[in-house]
């Protein structure tokens with residue numbers, strides 16, 4: 126009989142795991158807490174080995190076709206004049222704008238269709254309790270269902286509640302002293318295909334990014350230690366942001382006005398998830414639930430796709446779930462640890478508090494973007510990682526087709 130696997134969380138990591146497990150012939154159930162498929166989210170990058178996983182899934186071309194069309198990143202002053210800029214091609218696609226820039230919701234949708242073809246996806250449900258014995262994990266769901274599984278994959282993102290249940294007190298979060306609000310606003314004729322980034326004093330920045338849906342993706346960023354903002358309701362978060370950005374120029378008044386009516390408002394108080402282990406018996410963490418790097422690393426989605434593929438591959442190779450989890454951890458730890466090695470000074474450098482700091486940042490970026498120095502800048506932006514060896518895993522053609 127096919128081994129039974131439960132995946133919790135139907136976003137990038139969970140859907141990739143479900144796709145591969147389905148291809149390998151597992152009997153897969155996905156539960157997602159949200160009532161329906163979650164479309165939201167803004168620009169995410171897929172790089173290096175993440176692209177290779179999408180290629181093996183036959184989805185790389187489709188992901189490129191669904192790209193945001195962002196052509197580069199420009200730092201602008203209060204009058205919209207460009208202080209420095211990098212075009213996507215300047216740094217071999219490894220700069221702030223990667224070659225594969227896609228909206229999170231578009232990537233998740235791309236994964237959802239083939240994943241749900243060979244996994245049962247249940248929305249509006251989640252894990253209430255997990256008990257493990259020698260043969261299986263017994264899961265009690267919020268819906269009242271109870272079922273037994275050979276393995277449970279937790280792909281619930283940075284705030285995973287199942288992680289806290291199964292690994293109580295084991296996460297030692299590293300706060301990055303940065304809060305970002307993401308939301309979609311109407312597009313205007315001034316919005317071009319660049320990611321336009323305006324720094325204001327007191328560690329604040331406003332940025333606008335293009336999408337392919339005829340709207341514009343706005344971000345409000347605040348560099349400061351966390352003050353519990355992630356626990357506030359959206360009305361309180363918006364009032365707080367309105368007060369914080371009230372005196373900022375450039376496009377800030379327009380962005381604040383549009384924030385009132387936006388349909389997808391998402392506030393991230395950036396913190397890394399730091400776990401000494403990613404599995405406890407038959408329960409195993411992946412994606413942001415296991416190792417959230419934060420968007421500062423530009424590699425979170427790549428890690429989610431790669432980790433899910435590696436975990437499924439190891440489950441297909443090993444006779445025992447515990448052996449698969451150990452091999453998965455050996456394959457992914459080096460890449461994750463290097464990705465998490467982000468100096469906390471970076472948010473402060475990119476979001477200066479004084480006018481002088483902003484002038485220095487723009488000056489440094491202008492120098493780095495000069496054609497002769499782009500090679501050096503490329504090395505700064507493009508970090509190289511010890512990537513897992515995907516050739517260990519069958520490409521899944523033997524299983525049911527996508």
Ligand SMILES: Cc1cc2nc3c(=O)[nH]c(=O)nc-3n(C[C@H](O)[C@H](O)[C@H](O)COP(=O)(O)OP(=O)(O)OC[C@H]3O[C@@H](n4cnc5c(N)ncnc54)[C@H](O)[C@@H]3O)c2cc1C
Nearest residue numbers: 134136137138157158165166167251281282412413420429
């Ligand atoms: C709506 C949304 C918008 C996002 N927007 C951005 C963005 O603009 N920029 C950016 O860099 N990153 C964004 N992210 C995060 C980004 O998707 C991840 O950093 C990365 O892709 C890794 O994905 P993941 O699948 O590990 O986690 P996530 O993408 O965070 O997905 C976790 C999934 O698990 C579900 N879930 C949570 N708890 C439970 C539970 N107890 N039971 C069942 N399901 C549960 C969530 O609803 C979600 O669908 C967003 C995530 C979401 C969910």
